[in-house]
């Protein structure tokens with residue numbers, strides 16, 4: 001059975017109601033097998049930028065250290081905001097690893113270009129080993145080992161770095177093998193699948209900080225991930241970005257979330 005690590009981190013999010021991410025992580029945790037689930041004791045306070053351009057950096061460092069202590073091979077990490085993936089990747093063997101970034105946003109800002117100072121908008125850039133050195137991977141994952149899926153809200157400054165990465169659109173998922181082929185083409189021996197649930201269409205899942213229309217269907221994304229796993233072994237996965245407006249809204253969305261959990265676990 002997979003191990004689940006729940007990190008109710010909100011401090012990397014740009015959203016005005018970022019703390020809903022804590023509720024989202026808690027709601028998912030409630031539906032996971034208790035014996036296989038560890039919930040990290042993430043501080044609720046904002047934390048301090050420590051003189052950098054990354055807001056709440058001190059809290060992000062704290063959570064990173066907690067994740068490093070608990071992560072094991074094949075962990076499914078539940079966010080929180082989507083920057084928790086950077087911490088997970090820092091703590092595992094990255095030799096031979098590809099990263100699939102399923103997210104409505106490419107998260108390719110540096111602290112200098114970020115419109116928000118929120119680390120989640122810089123997370124994939126940090127995976128590449130760039131941006132704030134306190135948080136960026138060292139060494140980073142090479143560009144040719146990254147595949148983005150469903151990125152459709154792209155800031156001007158992100159266009160350049162995104163152009164250098166392999167990209168699958170929402171429509172590309174109509175071919176169930178497209179993701180597996182894109183990852184196989186990187187030559188990697190293992191893959192980490194990052195899912196910010198805003199990659200899904202808002203009709204499938206409403207509980208996100210900023211809904212992005214024309215997203216993926218839960219079934220197409222799940223099928224693509226299953227086909228990928230048949231081809232390249234999974235090193236682990238993240239499901240992040242769930243921010244339900246209320247407990248009732250969370251219940252409406254949990255079906256879609258659990259289908260994604262089933263695809264990666």
Ligand SMILES: NC(=[NH2+])NCCC[C@H](N)C(=O)O
Pocket residue numbers: 014082103105107109114115116117118120121122155196198241
């Ligand atoms: N994965 C996400 N939800 N990212 C949000 C990023 C939003 C925006 N690009 C920013 O940097 O502030």
